[in-house]
Amino acid sequence: MRLTTELIFIGCLVLIVAILLLWVVLAVTVWINKIKESKLNQLEKQVTIGLARSFKGPKKNKNFWLSNYFSSNEALWQFSSVLLKVLGLLHKAKAKAVHSFSYRIGLSNVIEKKLASSDWYTKAMAIQLSHELGLFQNLEKINAIANTSHSHVIREKQIAQVSFLGWKSLEIIANSEKPISHWQQLCIIQKLHKNHPVVQKKYFEKALLINNRNTTELFIRIIRSFELNEYKYFIENQLQSANRKTKDCALNVLPSFESNSFETWLNVCQANKSYSTKHESKTLSLQQ
Amino acid sequence: MSSLTHHFLDSFFLGYGLALFFSYALLAVLGKIAIKNHYKKSTLVNKQAIKAGKDLPSVTLIAPAYNEGKTIITNVYSLLSIQYANYKLTIINDGSEDDSLYQLIKEFDLEMTALTPGATEMSFGRINNIYKSTNPKYFNLTVIDKVNGGRADALNAGIAYATSDLILCTDADCVIEQDALLKMVRPYLEAVDQEIIACGGGIGIANDSIIENGTLKELKTPKKLITKIQVVEYMRAFLIGRMGWSQVNGLMLVSGAFGMYPRKRVLEVGGFNKDTVGEDLELCIHLRKNMEERKLPYKVVYIPDTLCWTEAPSNLKSYISQRDRWARGLLETLKIHKDLMFNSKYGAMGKFIFPYWVIFELGAPFVELLGVLYIFYYSISDAINWPLYCILLCSTLK
Secondary structure (H helix, E strand, O other): OOOHHHHHHHHHHHHHHHHHHHHHHHHHHHHHHHHHHHHHOOOHHHHHHHHHHHHOOOOOHOOHHHHHHOOOHHHHHHHHHHHHHHHOOOOOOHHHHHHHHHHHOHHHHHHHHHHHOOOOOOOOHHHHHHHHOOOOHHHHHHOOOOOOOOOOHHHHHHHHHHHHHHHHHHHHOOOOOOOHHHHHHHHOOOOOOOOOOOHHHOOOOHHHHHHOHHHHHHHHHHHHHHHOOHHHHHHHHHHHOOHHHHHHHHHHHHHHHHOOOOHHHHHHHHHHHHHHHHHEEEEEEEEH | OOHHHHHHHHHHHHHHHHHHHHHHHOOOOOOOOHHHHHHHHHHHHOHHHHHHOOOOEEEEEEEOOOOOOHHHHHHHHHHHHOOOOOEEEEEEEEOOOHHHHHHHHHHOOEEEEOOOOOOOOOOOOEEEEEEOOHHHHOOOOOEEEEEOOOOOHHHHHHHHHEEEEEOEOOOOOOOOOOOOOHHHHHHHHOOOOOOEEEEEEEEEEEEOOOOOOOOOEEEEOOHHHHHHHHHHHHHHHHHHHHHHHHHHOOOOOOOOOOEEEHHHHHOOOOOOOOOOHHHHHHHHHHHHHHHHHHHOEEEEEEEEEEEEEOOOOHHHHHHHHHHHHHHHHHHHHHHHHHHHHHHHHHHHHHHHHHHHHHHHHHHHHHHHHHHHHHOOOOOOHHOOOOHHHHHHHHOOOO
């Protein structure tokens, strides 16, 4: 009985100490985060004002405002994420100015170093910055990144390849061992439209010949997005796919072509019908 | 009371308290990891690109309204202005007795359309009419007028008539952030190996805040103590509970006030269950169960950002009534799905998550009440170590 009382007492003490520790940790974390956030806000504000001055103001004033923020590589790295935000808001002509600006301030060197980071987030961010800022010299290092890395790293690697190499890269991507998310597909198509708007059929045909389920949806969307009517057969073939997602994608995309033949419509209707019949019977069997 | 009973009860309360405390502590740690991961992943996704994307999954926002005449027009304008390329808005007039429907018809140039039967997978009350706007500005607005049947019934009607890939269920009186859909769709766009069957977003309390034209202009701390307490409670529930469970794919609840689901999965389970007041919890459990039965990989996710603002009860009476409804909903839902309890057929959900809900979410109020009674019994029998009791009480005060 005495032992039980002592145990209860110890249990209570452990509980009190744990709660107090938790409070202390929480208070310190909140305090540190507050300082970090205010610094980042300050940086964002300065960068936005500074960039505006840099593009609009007299040449002699350029970059004077930045010197305080480039004291270390880490400061430059933090600056890069702000730059990326600003880049998203700029027109193409101004965006080019940001690219050359990143060279001038030495940001490209920092990004190159970060590509070797063991942290997946830093690595993925460095790849993203490389393709967003057009740092073509980093392509070799990006290509060398193992395909066994974190899924976000591979995702950014593939987007970077498309961004730099254009249609040529589709052959590499067609061999992807991992499925490509809808989001990644949108990014790839966007990069093709932005940086390589002229379709290079030679490379695309080669990529289509590689029968990889992981990239089928991507190719369906590319055909649709670039209105490549001569490759519509590829989408029609997917109507018979055993994979529900691929079939859904083909079914969604095919009706949106302006030049659909009667046969195409017939195929879509048949696929839709067989799909709903299968779906209904599956639901029924589950209910039973 | 015999010493053996004392010994048993002491150990039970201590063991239960410690287990609850450490499970919350663990959830806090998991929640922290989940939030960190979420922000890392979301910074890698360019929201502007989603905004401009042409090939995005279609979303229908379904908002039931019952006697919301005072605010319905402002709220619909606010919902119509949400940023998303492939978006439709369906307002369900759930048998309102006020002039909500008349106001909507007048303001948005609504016209009756042919009444077609909706999806047959689910049941809902009789539909009176379906209205669409003749004004091209509001091409994405549909109003369904039906007989009153409650929230679950109204949502089912909306789902049955929706044609989109995803549905977002909310309430007509909720204020939704303009970029909410862009954020909510992200997990669906990024999913590769696991299908996202439900996605929830943070809900904030907007009492005493400034809301203009259906958008939150300035967030203010609520004036009343009861509402202030709920602010902390919501933060604990969303940032610790939901995010923690989301990290280990153990989330069983996506709030009815703001939840996104793939329409085809909701149809498979027959929509919201009208037999319980906890229809959001029931749907989420049912969706998970459905995926487990089909042996399909799935995930339920939560977005930690506050994407939806709502008014919390500001007096004790409405607070008690809300909590009573939630507690009944929990009890009813757990009863409906009692076959999940320690059922290894349903994987981690049957073995751990469901039992956790039964033991801690459902059991805690009962154990706490018994604990209070037990302390009362101890105090009258003068068996309490008061200094220790005070220290313990102070340290656990929120």
